[in-house]
Amino acid sequence: MTMKVGTRQVDGVAIVDCSGRITLGEGSVILRDTVRDLLSKGHKKILLNLADVNYIDSSGIGELVSAFTTTKNQGGELKLLKLTKKVNDLLQITKLYTVFDVKDDEAAAVKSFK
Amino acid sequence: MHLPSTLLDGARQIASRLKAVSSSMAMTEQRLSYTLDSTLETVDKAEESATRFASHLGFPEDEVMQISMAVREGAVNAVLHGNAYAPEKKVMLAFEHTAEGMVVTIRDQGQGIDLSKIPNPLAPENLLKTSGRGIFLMRSFMDVVEIRPSRTGTEVKLIKHVPGSSGGGKEASQ
Numbered sequence: 456m457t458m459k460v461g462t463r464q465v466d467g468v469a470i471v472d473c474s475g476r477i478t479l480g481e482g483s484v485i486l487r488d489t490v491r492d493l494l495s496k497g498h499k500k501i502l503l504n505l506a507d508v509n510y511i512d513s514s515g516i517g518e519l520v521s522a523f524t525t526t527k528n529q530g531g532e533l534k535l536l537k538l539t540k541k542v543n544d545l546l547q548i549t550k551l552y553t554v555f556d557v558k559d560d561e562a563a564a565v566k567s568f569k
Numbered sequence: 570m571h572l573p574s575t576l577l578d579g580a581r582q583i584a585s586r587l588k589a590v591s592s593s594m595a596m597t598e599q600r601l602s603y604t605l606d607s608t609l610e611t612v613d614k615a616e617e618s619a620t621r622f623a624s625h626l627g628f629p630e631d632e633v634m635q636i637s638m639a640v641r642e643g644a645v646n647a648v649l650h651g652n653a654y655a656p657e658k659k660v661m662l663a664f665e666h667t668a669e670g671m672v673v674t675i676r677d678q679g680q681g682i683d684l685s686k687i688p689n690p691l692a693p694e695n696l697l698k699t700s701g702r703g704i705f706l707m708r709s710f711m712d713v714v715e716i717r718p719s720r721t722g723t724e725v726k727l728i729k730h731v732p733g734s735s736g737g738g739k740e741a742s743q
Binding site for chain 2: 478479480512513514516517518520521523524541545548549550551553554
């Protein structure tokens with residue numbers, strides 16, 4: 456199963472609902488293009504909903520980091536929402552859990568943006 | 570012997586996929602080997618094959634996932650960094666069930682990785698790098714990781730001890 460994304464706006468926050476796999480190739484490219492497209496349109500509060508992301512490889516991890524730093528460099532904020540256990544474990548062992556702002560509740564996550 | 574049709578269908582599907590996977594393949598009861606092109610499809614097929622082999626050996630689901638991820642990372646390195654997608658270069662992939670456990674060998678035909686240039690992805694200055702975590706993940710998920718670079722390519726050997734086998738215990742990797 457490849458990666459699919461849907462984007463919606465809630466109180467000025469762009470929520471990107473991701474599903475499938477964020478891996479080398481199509482999955483990583485779709486995520487990259489989606490975040491770049493949002494930033495180019497001035498959406499600088501981005502919440503990546505990873506509730507339905509069941510697999511991520513090192514390239515996918517790199518893409519998350521890239522999305523985070525690209526958004527930050529443009530004066531925005533990118534946060535993660537609802538990690539599956541597998542993705543959570545990966546962020547723990549790579550120490551990226553300390554880098555990303557990870558939320559479990561969508562409403563609280565939306566409110567947390569400045 | 571009469572087999573249920575679902576089992577037969579499953580076996581046919583696996584056989585069909587295996588045929589589609591590789592340009593050359595040899596399979597015995599304890600060993601499965603492929604010679605694969607340097608493509609993204611190879612990465613996916615390596616992962617799928619690892620999942621099937623590990624499941625067949627009876628690893629629990631979480632360890633099957635770890636093994637398949639480690640093999641995927643090894644295949645990514647072989648295709649991208651080793652062979653650099655060169656169409657004339659191949660990736661050799663083998664799965665074996667030995668006394669040590671599940672042994673996976675991935676060999677590319679690149680110029681050989683320089684191990685001294687592999688950064689520690691957990692170092693604060695590297696945390697926000699977008700690459701360089703593949704070998705770290707392999708070492709996190711497997712019991713043994715051996716990397717042997719040469720001028721004609723890099724060979725990566727991954728071992729996961731089968732539950733209950735004599736080879737248990739985490740070993741140092743190089």
